[in-house]
Amino acid sequence: RLTQVRWSRYNPSFIEPEVNKELYRKPWEELSEEEKKKLELKAVQPIKAAPPSVSSSVFSDPMVSKFTNMMMKGGNKVLARSLMSQTLEAIKRKQLEKYHKAPEDEKETIECNPYVIFHQALKNCQPIIGLSSITKGGKTYQVPVPLKDNRKRFLAMKWLITQCRENKSRRMLMPEKLSLELLQAFNNEGPIIKKKHTLHKMAEANRAYAHFRWW
Protein backbone atom coordinates (compact mmCIF):
# COMPACT_ATOMS: atom_id res chain seq x y z
CA ARG A 1 0.00 0.00 0.00
CA LEU A 2 1.38 3.41 -0.90
CA THR A 3 -1.08 5.65 0.98
CA GLN A 4 -1.87 4.78 4.58
CA VAL A 5 -5.43 3.87 5.53
CA ARG A 6 -5.33 5.18 9.10
CA TRP A 7 -4.39 8.79 8.51
CA SER A 8 -5.46 11.72 10.66
CA ARG A 9 -6.17 15.35 9.96
CA TYR A 10 -3.47 16.37 12.41
CA ASN A 11 0.20 16.74 11.49
CA PRO A 12 2.18 13.78 12.96
CA SER A 13 4.11 16.24 15.16
CA PHE A 14 0.99 17.03 17.24
CA ILE A 15 0.83 15.62 20.78
CA GLU A 16 -2.11 14.36 22.88
CA PRO A 17 -3.51 16.95 25.36
CA GLU A 18 -3.20 16.46 29.12
CA VAL A 19 -6.48 17.40 30.79
CA ASN A 20 -5.78 16.53 34.44
CA LYS A 21 -5.88 19.74 36.47
CA GLU A 22 -3.74 18.43 39.35
CA LEU A 23 -0.64 18.16 37.17
CA TYR A 24 -0.81 21.87 36.38
CA ARG A 25 -1.28 22.92 40.01
CA LYS A 26 2.19 21.79 41.12
CA PRO A 27 4.61 24.73 41.61
CA TRP A 28 7.83 24.88 39.58
CA GLU A 29 10.20 23.79 42.38
CA GLU A 30 8.43 20.54 43.20
CA LEU A 31 8.90 19.09 39.72
CA SER A 32 11.69 16.59 39.16
CA GLU A 33 14.41 16.99 36.49
CA GLU A 34 12.63 14.74 34.00
CA GLU A 35 9.34 16.55 34.35
CA LYS A 36 11.03 19.91 33.83
CA LYS A 37 12.64 18.67 30.63
CA LYS A 38 9.32 17.28 29.46
CA LEU A 39 7.63 20.61 30.14
CA GLU A 40 10.30 22.47 28.16
CA LEU A 41 9.85 20.14 25.21
CA LYS A 42 6.08 20.44 25.42
CA ALA A 43 6.30 24.23 25.25
CA VAL A 44 7.60 23.95 21.68
CA GLN A 45 5.41 21.18 20.32
CA PRO A 46 1.87 21.82 18.98
CA ILE A 47 -0.96 20.01 20.79
CA LYS A 48 -4.17 18.44 19.45
CA ALA A 49 -7.59 19.74 20.50
CA ALA A 50 -9.27 17.94 23.40
CA PRO A 51 -12.04 15.58 22.19
CA PRO A 52 -15.66 16.36 23.22
CA SER A 53 -15.98 13.31 25.47
CA VAL A 54 -13.11 14.45 27.72
CA SER A 55 -13.40 17.13 30.41
CA SER A 56 -11.34 18.20 33.41
CA SER A 57 -14.21 17.90 35.91
CA VAL A 58 -14.18 15.17 38.57
CA PHE A 59 -17.14 13.46 36.94
CA SER A 60 -15.41 12.49 33.70
CA ASP A 61 -13.55 9.20 33.91
CA PRO A 62 -11.67 7.73 30.91
CA MET A 63 -12.72 4.14 31.73
CA VAL A 64 -16.37 5.08 32.07
CA SER A 65 -16.36 7.02 28.76
CA LYS A 66 -14.63 4.11 27.01
CA PHE A 67 -17.30 1.76 28.35
CA THR A 68 -20.12 4.10 27.20
CA ASN A 69 -18.59 4.23 23.72
CA MET A 70 -18.52 0.45 23.56
CA MET A 71 -22.14 0.25 24.68
CA MET A 72 -23.20 2.82 22.08
CA LYS A 73 -25.19 1.59 19.05
CA GLY A 74 -25.47 3.55 15.81
CA GLY A 75 -23.83 6.66 17.21
CA ASN A 76 -26.53 7.20 19.84
CA LYS A 77 -24.28 8.62 22.57
CA VAL A 78 -27.23 10.24 24.41
CA LEU A 79 -28.88 6.86 25.02
CA ALA A 80 -25.62 5.14 25.95
CA ARG A 81 -24.74 7.86 28.44
CA SER A 82 -28.20 7.77 30.05
CA LEU A 83 -27.99 3.97 30.34
CA MET A 84 -24.57 4.30 31.99
CA SER A 85 -25.80 6.89 34.52
CA GLN A 86 -28.86 4.74 35.28
CA THR A 87 -26.55 1.75 35.85
CA LEU A 88 -24.37 3.69 38.30
CA GLU A 89 -27.49 4.96 40.07
CA ALA A 90 -28.86 1.40 40.32
CA ILE A 91 -25.56 0.17 41.79
CA LYS A 92 -25.62 2.98 44.37
CA ARG A 93 -29.22 2.18 45.32
CA LYS A 94 -28.53 -1.51 45.77
CA GLN A 95 -25.45 -0.85 47.86
CA LEU A 96 -27.30 1.68 50.04
CA GLU A 97 -30.09 -0.87 50.65
CA LYS A 98 -27.49 -3.39 51.73
CA TYR A 99 -25.80 -0.76 53.87
CA HIS A 100 -28.93 0.16 55.78
CA LYS A 101 -29.91 -3.47 56.34
CA ALA A 102 -26.47 -4.64 57.51
CA PRO A 103 -25.42 -4.75 61.21
CA GLU A 104 -23.01 -2.15 62.63
CA ASP A 105 -19.73 -4.03 62.24
CA GLU A 106 -20.31 -4.92 58.56
CA LYS A 107 -21.24 -1.36 57.63
CA GLU A 108 -17.65 -0.36 57.01
CA THR A 109 -16.88 -3.20 54.60
CA ILE A 110 -19.74 -2.36 52.20
CA GLU A 111 -18.50 -0.19 49.31
CA CYS A 112 -20.97 2.49 48.23
CA ASN A 113 -19.05 4.45 45.61
CA PRO A 114 -20.25 3.17 42.17
CA TYR A 115 -17.05 4.29 40.41
CA VAL A 116 -14.90 2.25 42.79
CA ILE A 117 -17.17 -0.77 42.25
CA PHE A 118 -16.96 -0.30 38.46
CA HIS A 119 -13.16 -0.12 38.44
CA GLN A 120 -12.73 -3.06 40.80
CA ALA A 121 -15.23 -5.20 38.85
CA LEU A 122 -13.43 -4.51 35.56
CA LYS A 123 -10.11 -5.32 37.19
CA ASN A 124 -11.47 -8.62 38.45
CA CYS A 125 -12.77 -9.51 34.97
CA GLN A 126 -9.50 -8.91 33.16
CA PRO A 127 -7.79 -12.10 31.94
CA ILE A 128 -4.03 -12.33 32.50
CA ILE A 129 -3.21 -14.63 29.63
CA GLY A 130 -4.95 -15.13 26.32
CA LEU A 131 -4.94 -17.62 23.48
CA SER A 132 -3.74 -16.86 19.97
CA SER A 133 -4.11 -19.17 16.98
CA ILE A 134 -0.79 -19.92 15.29
CA THR A 135 -0.56 -22.05 12.14
CA LYS A 136 2.44 -24.34 12.06
CA GLY A 137 2.92 -27.24 9.65
CA GLY A 138 -0.64 -27.05 8.36
CA LYS A 139 -2.29 -27.34 11.78
CA THR A 140 -3.62 -24.37 13.81
CA TYR A 141 -2.71 -24.47 17.50
CA GLN A 142 -4.15 -22.35 20.30
CA VAL A 143 -1.02 -20.89 21.90
CA PRO A 144 -1.12 -19.18 25.34
CA VAL A 145 0.11 -15.62 24.97
CA PRO A 146 0.56 -12.74 27.48
CA LEU A 147 -1.90 -9.92 26.79
CA LYS A 148 -1.26 -6.19 26.71
CA ASP A 149 -3.06 -3.86 29.15
CA ASN A 150 -5.29 -2.37 26.45
CA ARG A 151 -6.30 -5.79 25.23
CA LYS A 152 -7.16 -6.97 28.77
CA ARG A 153 -9.38 -3.95 29.40
CA PHE A 154 -11.06 -4.32 26.06
CA LEU A 155 -11.77 -8.04 26.60
CA ALA A 156 -13.22 -7.41 30.08
CA MET A 157 -15.55 -4.69 28.79
CA LYS A 158 -16.55 -6.70 25.74
CA TRP A 159 -17.44 -9.78 27.79
CA LEU A 160 -19.48 -7.65 30.18
CA ILE A 161 -21.53 -6.05 27.40
CA THR A 162 -22.15 -9.23 25.39
CA GLN A 163 -23.14 -11.08 28.56
CA CYS A 164 -25.69 -8.39 29.40
CA ARG A 165 -27.13 -8.33 25.92
CA GLU A 166 -27.62 -12.06 25.49
CA ASN A 167 -28.30 -13.64 28.87
CA LYS A 168 -31.16 -11.58 30.17
CA SER A 169 -34.68 -12.63 30.94
CA ARG A 170 -37.52 -10.93 29.10
CA ARG A 171 -38.40 -7.36 30.21
CA MET A 172 -35.17 -6.89 32.13
CA LEU A 173 -33.62 -3.53 31.20
CA MET A 174 -29.92 -3.00 30.47
CA PRO A 175 -29.07 -0.85 33.52
CA GLU A 176 -30.52 -3.45 35.92
CA LYS A 177 -28.73 -6.33 34.26
CA LEU A 178 -25.44 -4.41 34.07
CA SER A 179 -25.58 -3.40 37.73
CA LEU A 180 -26.24 -7.03 38.65
CA GLU A 181 -23.27 -8.23 36.61
CA LEU A 182 -20.98 -5.51 37.99
CA LEU A 183 -21.85 -6.32 41.58
CA GLN A 184 -21.30 -10.01 40.93
CA ALA A 185 -17.94 -9.29 39.30
CA PHE A 186 -17.01 -7.06 42.25
CA ASN A 187 -17.55 -10.04 44.55
CA ASN A 188 -15.65 -12.38 42.19
CA GLU A 189 -18.74 -14.42 41.26
CA GLY A 190 -20.93 -14.51 38.15
CA PRO A 191 -20.65 -15.72 34.52
CA ILE A 192 -17.94 -13.32 33.41
CA ILE A 193 -15.51 -14.40 36.10
CA LYS A 194 -16.34 -17.99 35.10
CA LYS A 195 -15.47 -17.14 31.48
CA LYS A 196 -12.17 -15.65 32.61
CA HIS A 197 -11.37 -18.81 34.60
CA THR A 198 -12.21 -21.09 31.63
CA LEU A 199 -9.84 -19.04 29.47
CA HIS A 200 -7.09 -19.41 32.06
CA LYS A 201 -7.73 -23.18 32.25
CA MET A 202 -7.55 -23.52 28.46
CA ALA A 203 -4.27 -21.60 28.46
CA GLU A 204 -2.95 -23.87 31.22
CA ALA A 205 -4.06 -26.94 29.25
CA ASN A 206 -2.26 -25.73 26.11
CA ARG A 207 0.93 -25.03 27.98
CA ALA A 208 2.77 -27.50 25.77
CA TYR A 209 2.51 -25.19 22.75
CA ALA A 210 3.83 -22.13 24.56
CA HIS A 211 7.17 -22.38 22.74
CA PHE A 212 5.44 -21.67 19.40
CA ARG A 213 5.26 -18.00 20.36
CA TRP A 214 8.06 -15.97 18.78
CA TRP A 215 7.34 -12.50 20.16
Next chain:
Amino acid sequence: TLRLIYTTTAVQRKNVGASGPEKYTEEFIKKQIEEFNLGKRHLANMMGEDPETFTQEDIDRAIAYLFPSGLFDRQARPMMKHPTAIFPEQRKIQWGEDGRPFHFLFYTGKQSYYSLMHETYEKLLNAQKYQDQLTAQDLPPQKEKRNLAGSRWLTKIELEEMLLEKLSDDDYSRFIQLLQKLMTLPCGDIEEKYIQKFTKEVPVQLEKAVTEPLKYDERGVAFSTGEGTRKTSRATAVVYDNGTGKITVNGIDVLHYFPVLQDREQLLFPFQFLDRVGKHDMVCTVSGGGRSSQAGAIRLASAKALRSFVTEKEVEFMRQAGLLTVDPRVRERKKPGQEGARRKFTWKKR
Protein backbone atom coordinates in the same frame (compact mmCIF):
# COMPACT_ATOMS: atom_id res chain seq x y z
CA THR B 1 27.25 -14.79 -36.61
CA LEU B 2 24.75 -11.97 -36.17
CA ARG B 3 22.29 -10.87 -38.81
CA LEU B 4 20.77 -7.40 -38.92
CA ILE B 5 17.00 -7.90 -38.77
CA TYR B 6 14.92 -5.21 -40.33
CA THR B 7 14.11 -2.56 -37.64
CA THR B 8 12.21 0.71 -37.76
CA THR B 9 13.50 4.05 -36.53
CA ALA B 10 10.98 3.88 -33.72
CA VAL B 11 12.81 0.94 -32.13
CA GLN B 12 16.22 2.46 -32.66
CA ARG B 13 15.23 5.68 -30.90
CA LYS B 14 16.52 5.82 -27.34
CA ASN B 15 14.03 5.35 -24.46
CA VAL B 16 13.04 8.90 -23.52
CA GLY B 17 12.09 8.16 -19.91
CA ALA B 18 15.22 6.24 -19.01
CA SER B 19 17.60 9.19 -19.27
CA GLY B 20 15.95 10.95 -16.32
CA PRO B 21 14.95 14.61 -16.01
CA GLU B 22 16.35 17.14 -18.48
CA LYS B 23 19.89 18.15 -17.78
CA TYR B 24 20.62 21.86 -18.01
CA THR B 25 24.13 23.07 -18.79
CA GLU B 26 25.75 25.87 -16.85
CA GLU B 27 25.78 28.25 -19.85
CA PHE B 28 22.06 27.64 -20.32
CA ILE B 29 21.36 28.63 -16.71
CA LYS B 30 23.61 31.70 -17.01
CA LYS B 31 21.81 32.78 -20.17
CA GLN B 32 18.46 32.33 -18.40
CA ILE B 33 19.62 34.51 -15.50
CA GLU B 34 20.74 37.29 -17.89
CA GLU B 35 17.45 37.13 -19.75
CA PHE B 36 15.57 37.25 -16.46
CA ASN B 37 17.44 40.36 -15.33
CA LEU B 38 16.86 42.10 -18.66
CA GLY B 39 13.21 41.14 -18.57
CA LYS B 40 12.95 42.47 -15.02
CA ARG B 41 14.24 45.88 -16.17
CA HIS B 42 11.86 45.91 -19.16
CA LEU B 43 8.96 45.05 -16.88
CA ALA B 44 9.92 47.82 -14.46
CA ASN B 45 10.03 50.30 -17.36
CA MET B 46 6.63 49.13 -18.57
CA MET B 47 5.07 49.55 -15.15
CA GLY B 48 6.74 52.95 -14.67
CA GLU B 49 8.75 51.81 -11.61
CA ASP B 50 12.45 52.19 -10.86
CA PRO B 51 14.39 49.27 -12.46
CA GLU B 52 17.03 49.24 -9.69
CA THR B 53 14.61 48.64 -6.79
CA PHE B 54 12.19 46.20 -8.41
CA THR B 55 11.61 43.27 -5.99
CA GLN B 56 10.17 39.80 -6.64
CA GLU B 57 6.80 40.80 -5.08
CA ASP B 58 6.55 43.72 -7.52
CA ILE B 59 7.28 41.33 -10.40
CA ASP B 60 4.50 38.97 -9.21
CA ARG B 61 2.02 41.80 -8.93
CA ALA B 62 2.96 43.14 -12.37
CA ILE B 63 2.59 39.73 -14.03
CA ALA B 64 -0.77 39.15 -12.30
CA TYR B 65 -1.90 42.54 -13.63
CA LEU B 66 -0.66 42.10 -17.20
CA PHE B 67 -1.67 38.45 -17.62
CA PRO B 68 -4.81 37.88 -15.54
CA SER B 69 -5.73 34.21 -15.36
CA GLY B 70 -8.71 32.47 -13.81
CA LEU B 71 -6.96 29.10 -13.37
CA PHE B 72 -7.25 27.60 -9.90
CA ASP B 73 -3.84 25.96 -9.81
CA ARG B 74 -1.28 28.58 -8.85
CA GLN B 75 1.52 26.66 -10.53
CA ALA B 76 -0.36 26.79 -13.86
CA ARG B 77 -0.70 30.58 -13.96
CA PRO B 78 1.93 32.66 -15.83
CA MET B 79 4.86 33.38 -13.54
CA MET B 80 8.22 35.07 -13.79
CA LYS B 81 10.74 33.91 -11.22
CA HIS B 82 14.50 33.74 -10.89
CA PRO B 83 15.86 30.69 -12.82
CA THR B 84 17.27 29.09 -9.66
CA ALA B 85 13.70 28.88 -8.34
CA ILE B 86 12.35 27.31 -11.53
CA PHE B 87 15.11 24.95 -12.65
CA PRO B 88 15.99 22.46 -9.91
CA GLU B 89 19.62 22.42 -8.85
CA GLN B 90 21.56 19.72 -10.62
CA ARG B 91 24.97 18.32 -10.16
CA LYS B 92 27.66 19.08 -12.67
CA ILE B 93 29.24 16.13 -14.49
CA GLN B 94 31.19 14.19 -11.92
CA TRP B 95 33.96 12.89 -14.18
CA GLY B 96 36.66 14.51 -16.27
CA GLU B 97 37.47 14.19 -19.97
CA ASP B 98 39.36 10.92 -19.50
CA GLY B 99 36.29 9.38 -17.82
CA ARG B 100 37.92 9.28 -14.37
CA PRO B 101 35.55 10.52 -11.61
CA PHE B 102 36.63 13.41 -9.36
CA HIS B 103 35.32 12.15 -6.03
CA PHE B 104 36.90 9.03 -4.52
CA LEU B 105 33.51 7.62 -3.44
CA PHE B 106 31.85 8.05 -6.84
CA TYR B 107 31.42 4.35 -7.45
CA THR B 108 29.39 3.85 -4.24
CA GLY B 109 26.50 5.56 -5.99
CA LYS B 110 25.68 7.95 -3.13
CA GLN B 111 28.97 9.82 -2.95
CA SER B 112 27.85 12.91 -1.00
CA TYR B 113 25.95 10.82 1.57
CA TYR B 114 28.88 8.54 2.30
CA SER B 115 31.37 11.42 2.40
CA LEU B 116 29.06 13.16 4.90
CA MET B 117 28.92 10.03 7.06
CA HIS B 118 32.73 9.82 6.96
CA GLU B 119 33.08 13.47 8.04
CA THR B 120 30.60 13.08 10.89
CA TYR B 121 32.33 9.96 12.13
CA GLU B 122 35.67 11.80 12.03
CA LYS B 123 34.17 14.51 14.25
CA LEU B 124 32.90 11.82 16.60
CA LEU B 125 36.37 10.28 16.88
CA ASN B 126 37.86 13.74 17.52
CA ALA B 127 35.36 14.34 20.32
CA GLN B 128 36.21 10.98 21.89
CA LYS B 129 39.95 11.72 21.69
CA TYR B 130 39.33 15.13 23.33
CA GLN B 131 37.35 13.46 26.07
CA ASP B 132 40.14 10.90 26.61
CA GLN B 133 42.68 13.72 26.84
CA LEU B 134 40.59 15.47 29.47
CA THR B 135 40.21 12.34 31.56
CA ALA B 136 43.96 11.67 31.21
CA GLN B 137 44.66 15.15 32.62
CA ASP B 138 42.00 14.55 35.32
CA LEU B 139 39.97 17.56 34.31
CA PRO B 140 36.18 17.36 34.68
CA PRO B 141 34.24 16.97 31.41
CA GLN B 142 32.59 20.15 30.26
CA LYS B 143 28.84 20.02 30.51
CA GLU B 144 27.30 22.72 28.36
CA LYS B 145 23.53 22.82 28.42
CA ARG B 146 22.42 22.93 24.82
CA ASN B 147 18.90 24.11 24.18
CA LEU B 148 17.28 20.86 23.03
CA ALA B 149 13.81 22.29 22.84
CA GLY B 150 14.57 25.13 20.43
CA SER B 151 15.92 23.18 17.46
CA ARG B 152 15.01 20.23 15.32
CA TRP B 153 16.95 18.09 12.87
CA LEU B 154 16.65 18.64 9.11
CA THR B 155 13.95 16.56 7.49
CA LYS B 156 14.77 13.94 4.87
CA ILE B 157 13.62 16.22 2.02
CA GLU B 158 15.76 19.09 3.26
CA LEU B 159 18.78 16.80 3.55
CA GLU B 160 18.16 15.53 0.01
CA GLU B 161 18.11 19.13 -1.24
CA MET B 162 21.34 19.84 0.61
CA LEU B 163 23.17 16.81 -0.81
CA LEU B 164 21.50 16.89 -4.27
CA GLU B 165 21.06 13.16 -4.00
CA LYS B 166 18.19 10.76 -3.34
CA LEU B 167 18.30 9.17 0.13
CA SER B 168 16.41 6.23 1.56
CA ASP B 169 14.62 6.33 4.94
CA ASP B 170 17.19 3.94 6.35
CA ASP B 171 20.14 6.17 5.32
CA TYR B 172 18.45 9.21 6.78
CA SER B 173 17.75 7.53 10.12
CA ARG B 174 21.35 6.28 10.36
CA PHE B 175 22.64 9.79 9.79
CA ILE B 176 20.36 11.25 12.45
CA GLN B 177 21.45 8.54 14.91
CA LEU B 178 25.10 9.45 14.29
CA LEU B 179 24.38 13.13 14.90
CA GLN B 180 22.50 12.34 18.11
CA LYS B 181 25.44 10.22 19.32
CA LEU B 182 27.77 13.13 18.55
CA MET B 183 25.52 15.48 20.48
CA THR B 184 25.40 13.33 23.62
CA LEU B 185 29.20 13.39 23.98
CA PRO B 186 30.71 16.35 25.85
CA CYS B 187 31.92 17.97 22.64
CA GLY B 188 33.51 21.39 22.24
CA ASP B 189 32.81 24.38 20.05
CA ILE B 190 34.09 22.85 16.79
CA GLU B 191 31.44 20.20 16.71
CA GLU B 192 28.78 22.74 17.72
CA LYS B 193 29.25 24.63 14.46
CA TYR B 194 29.21 21.41 12.47
CA ILE B 195 26.01 20.24 14.12
CA GLN B 196 24.33 23.61 13.65
CA LYS B 197 24.54 23.06 9.90
CA PHE B 198 22.07 20.21 10.28
CA THR B 199 19.62 21.79 12.71
CA LYS B 200 16.78 24.20 12.20
CA GLU B 201 15.39 26.66 14.69
CA VAL B 202 11.89 25.96 15.93
CA PRO B 203 10.04 29.02 17.30
CA VAL B 204 10.06 28.39 21.07
CA GLN B 205 7.07 30.62 21.69
CA LEU B 206 4.25 28.81 19.91
CA GLU B 207 1.97 31.61 21.07
CA LYS B 208 1.52 33.23 17.72
CA ALA B 209 -1.85 34.52 18.87
CA VAL B 210 -1.57 37.84 20.72
CA THR B 211 -3.74 38.12 23.85
CA GLU B 212 -5.98 41.13 23.46
CA PRO B 213 -6.43 43.58 26.38
CA LEU B 214 -9.72 43.67 28.31
CA LYS B 215 -12.49 45.95 27.09
CA TYR B 216 -14.91 47.80 29.40
CA ASP B 217 -18.58 48.37 28.55
CA GLU B 218 -20.99 51.13 29.74
CA ARG B 219 -21.59 49.68 33.21
CA GLY B 220 -17.82 49.40 33.84
CA VAL B 221 -17.77 45.61 33.65
CA ALA B 222 -14.73 44.06 31.91
CA PHE B 223 -15.47 41.77 28.97
CA SER B 224 -13.68 40.09 26.08
CA THR B 225 -14.73 38.32 22.90
CA GLY B 226 -13.58 35.17 21.23
CA GLU B 227 -14.42 33.21 18.09
CA GLY B 228 -14.42 29.48 17.61
CA THR B 229 -15.15 26.93 14.88
CA ARG B 230 -15.68 23.20 14.85
CA LYS B 231 -16.72 21.20 11.75
CA THR B 232 -19.29 23.59 10.18
CA SER B 233 -20.25 25.61 13.26
CA ARG B 234 -19.15 29.21 13.81
CA ALA B 235 -19.48 30.68 17.31
CA THR B 236 -18.73 34.04 18.91
CA ALA B 237 -18.62 34.33 22.71
CA VAL B 238 -18.56 37.41 24.94
CA VAL B 239 -17.35 36.68 28.48
CA TYR B 240 -18.26 39.29 31.17
CA ASP B 241 -16.54 39.65 34.53
CA ASN B 242 -18.25 39.86 37.99
CA GLY B 243 -20.97 37.47 36.92
CA THR B 244 -22.95 34.66 38.44
CA GLY B 245 -22.14 31.93 35.90
CA LYS B 246 -25.21 32.45 33.68
CA ILE B 247 -24.75 31.35 30.05
CA THR B 248 -27.01 32.52 27.19
CA VAL B 249 -26.82 30.96 23.71
CA ASN B 250 -28.56 32.73 20.77
CA GLY B 251 -30.87 34.45 23.29
CA ILE B 252 -31.90 31.11 24.83
CA ASP B 253 -30.79 29.81 28.23
CA VAL B 254 -28.15 27.08 28.10
CA LEU B 255 -30.36 24.47 29.83
CA HIS B 256 -32.99 24.81 27.08
CA TYR B 257 -30.55 25.04 24.16
CA PHE B 258 -28.33 22.10 25.18
CA PRO B 259 -30.49 19.47 26.88
CA VAL B 260 -27.62 16.95 26.76
CA LEU B 261 -25.25 16.87 29.76
CA GLN B 262 -22.16 16.29 27.60
CA ASP B 263 -22.56 19.60 25.71
CA ARG B 264 -23.01 21.59 28.92
CA GLU B 265 -19.92 19.89 30.34
CA GLN B 266 -17.99 21.04 27.27
CA LEU B 267 -19.19 24.64 27.72
CA LEU B 268 -18.08 24.68 31.35
CA PHE B 269 -14.75 22.93 30.64
CA PRO B 270 -12.60 26.13 30.23
CA PHE B 271 -14.13 27.73 33.34
CA GLN B 272 -13.74 24.58 35.40
CA PHE B 273 -10.13 24.20 34.28
CA LEU B 274 -9.28 27.72 35.50
CA ASP B 275 -11.42 27.36 38.70
CA ARG B 276 -13.63 30.27 37.66
CA VAL B 277 -16.97 28.51 37.41
CA GLY B 278 -19.30 31.03 39.07
CA LYS B 279 -17.30 34.18 38.34
CA HIS B 280 -18.07 34.89 34.68
CA ASP B 281 -21.22 35.50 32.62
CA MET B 282 -21.33 34.44 28.98
CA VAL B 283 -23.41 35.52 26.00
CA CYS B 284 -22.79 33.62 22.76
CA THR B 285 -24.13 33.28 19.23
CA VAL B 286 -23.64 30.11 17.24
CA SER B 287 -24.78 28.93 13.80
CA GLY B 288 -24.31 25.87 11.64
CA GLY B 289 -23.34 22.29 12.44
CA GLY B 290 -24.99 19.88 14.86
CA ARG B 291 -25.37 19.88 18.64
CA SER B 292 -21.93 18.53 19.49
CA SER B 293 -20.01 20.70 17.02
CA GLN B 294 -21.83 23.84 18.26
CA ALA B 295 -20.78 22.96 21.81
CA GLY B 296 -17.17 22.48 20.68
CA ALA B 297 -17.19 25.79 18.80
CA ILE B 298 -18.50 27.68 21.85
CA ARG B 299 -15.88 25.97 24.01
CA LEU B 300 -13.08 27.21 21.73
CA ALA B 301 -14.58 30.72 21.60
CA SER B 302 -14.88 30.97 25.41
CA ALA B 303 -11.33 29.63 25.90
CA LYS B 304 -10.00 32.28 23.51
CA ALA B 305 -12.00 34.98 25.31
CA LEU B 306 -10.71 33.83 28.72
CA ARG B 307 -7.10 34.32 27.61
CA SER B 308 -7.35 38.06 28.34
CA PHE B 309 -8.54 37.45 31.93
CA VAL B 310 -5.75 35.05 32.81
CA THR B 311 -1.92 35.07 33.33
CA GLU B 312 0.46 33.83 30.60
CA LYS B 313 1.31 30.64 32.46
CA GLU B 314 -2.34 29.67 32.68
CA VAL B 315 -2.73 30.38 28.96
CA GLU B 316 0.12 27.92 28.37
CA PHE B 317 -1.64 25.38 30.62
CA MET B 318 -4.85 25.85 28.64
CA ARG B 319 -2.95 25.25 25.42
CA GLN B 320 -1.40 22.08 26.83
CA ALA B 321 -4.84 20.86 27.87
CA GLY B 322 -5.95 21.18 24.23
CA LEU B 323 -8.47 23.96 24.84
CA LEU B 324 -7.00 26.49 22.43
CA THR B 325 -6.41 24.42 19.27
CA VAL B 326 -8.92 24.42 16.44
CA ASP B 327 -10.10 20.86 15.84
CA PRO B 328 -9.27 20.15 12.16
CA ARG B 329 -11.39 16.98 11.90
CA VAL B 330 -14.14 17.38 9.29
CA ARG B 331 -16.48 14.97 7.61
CA GLU B 332 -14.60 12.79 5.10
CA ARG B 333 -16.06 12.78 1.60
CA LYS B 334 -17.70 9.74 0.11
CA LYS B 335 -15.56 8.11 -2.57
CA PRO B 336 -16.80 6.61 -5.86
CA GLY B 337 -16.81 2.81 -5.87
CA GLN B 338 -17.45 2.73 -2.12
CA GLU B 339 -20.65 3.06 -0.16
CA GLY B 340 -19.38 5.68 2.26
CA ALA B 341 -16.09 7.33 3.18
CA ARG B 342 -14.56 4.04 4.32
CA ARG B 343 -17.27 1.36 3.99
CA LYS B 344 -16.93 -0.66 0.78
CA PHE B 345 -19.76 -2.38 -1.05
CA THR B 346 -20.62 -5.91 0.06
CA TRP B 347 -18.14 -8.31 -1.53
CA LYS B 348 -19.94 -11.01 -3.44
CA LYS B 349 -18.03 -13.99 -4.63
CA ARG B 350 -20.01 -14.29 -7.87
